[in-house]
Amino acid sequence: MKHDIAIFICSRNREALLTRLLADIETGFAPALEEGGLSVCTFVYAQAYGRDVIESLKQRFATSIASGRLTIAEPSVPHARIGEVFASAVAILHARVDYRLAITMDDDSLYRAAPDIDTNLRQAARDFLARDARAFSIKLGMARTLEYWPFVDPAGPIMPFKEKMLWLSRGVMQEALAWPRFADLDVGEDVVLAAIAWQGGAQRCLGVYGIATFLHLAFEADETDAGQSLGGGYGELVGYSEADDPDPDMGKYGKAFRGGIVPFSVMPEIFVGPEHPHHTISGIRPEAVARFSAGNMSASDAGIAGAAKQSSLGSG
16 A cells, blocks of 8 residues: 555554554654655564454554554564564565654654644645655654754764654665675664664755654653653663662663674674764764765755745744
8 A cells, every 4th residue: 555654663562552652653743644645654663562452463553453543463483682673574674565754763752743733744744745854853852843964973973773763755665675794783783773774875865843742651650650660672682680680880771782693793884883972873984974974955946945044933
């Protein structure tokens, strides 16, 4: 099926969170985009869910599934690496859906609908599609003023990661599937995705701030789940238990960064190595920044950024 936007969610054993997010998408997020003439579907790669849970989800969201607006896919084999999870999920997505823009979304996100938020969401999506962008790195917060800036700041070269959402063209998603050792990644699949997009066209990758669409439980408190430890997810995938195996420095990511396949392993020409203090936060080699930053903000990019700031909707 053809869609402008495919919302891409990899979820692991988080029934309540996934159900809530799918309801938010169905009742608010997708309709906001569709009101602007953008066709949307949601793809869920559901890992470590029991058959009863899968059937319950399919029953609850039967209308969306029947219309092609929701697909729930399950792994054929168990996974132990995040790169493998992503690669397997995208392979299924690409076999079933023809889309232009993928929005990667965490399963523990909460939608916060409001007229200005919905307007910003539509505008950002339209801008992405109109300029044939390769990637938008979305930073969300309380501000509801839509702003754009270069993907990588030469003054502080850290590769943007999804934080709340990373928007990627289908081409970038396909390139990731073919990238050597991508499926072997133990951590950092999102920053490698960002680097693949940036390498393939730095001037076609932008950072975006101010949509204010989602709260993410790991960053902002929610009235129902504030302060609660989340089960499932990446920690369960890698067998990490905060209670049984605490890692005060890096938590669930410690094992990967101490001996696994990380962004530096698959892109040493882009990312700094373990001797660098920014190794664990997606630091980029200065020479790579110098090589790509010259064309990172074209005249058309500057025009989009200026227009977005001039037509801002105020603070939330």
